[in-house]
């Protein structure tokens with residue numbers, strides 16, 4: 001039979017190989033394409049959300065509450081001895097006029113660094129930056145406010 005002649009089988013095999021190669025080569029080109037990724041600037045614009053840990057809530061009670069009060073109302077036991085009253089951390093009306101960066105700097109470098117009273121101490125040598133970031137978040141929780 002002509003159909004099953006060796007030439008036919010051979011050319012059929014060649015046909016299969018060609019299809020296989022072209023088919024595969026197209027597919028592998030697709031596979032080697034790099035995965036879609038958002039540009040770096042977008043990733044920078046969405047920082048990880050800061051979660052306030054239990055440890056940081058305790059830190060506030062240990063280091064901040066004697067002036068700012070247990071509930072952050074500015075009525076800690078030391079408050080009456082200070083020439084400038086400690087900031088009330090529940091007062092949204094004022095706190096929403098301040099940025100997170102200003103809070104961070106006030107805590108890390110002290111009141112003076114953000115044009116506030118020096119009786120707000122600097123905590124940069126006592127606390128890590130990440131703890132300070134969490135304290136900023138904690139103050140935003142206390143005031144139930146964000147910077148406008």
Ligand code: HEC
Nearest residue numbers: 063064067084085086087098103106111116117119120135
């Ligand atoms: C010795 C008392 C004292 C302690 C302790 C203290 N603060 Fe203060 N803090 C102040 C005073 C006083 C001010 C108000 C400064 C002003 O209004 O000029 C202030 C202001 C602030 C402000 C507001 C700055 C602004 O933008 O007006 C932040 C935020 C703050 N304190 C965070 C903290 C945190 C967090 C801690 C604990 C790690 C802490 N403070 C511990 C006295 C204290």
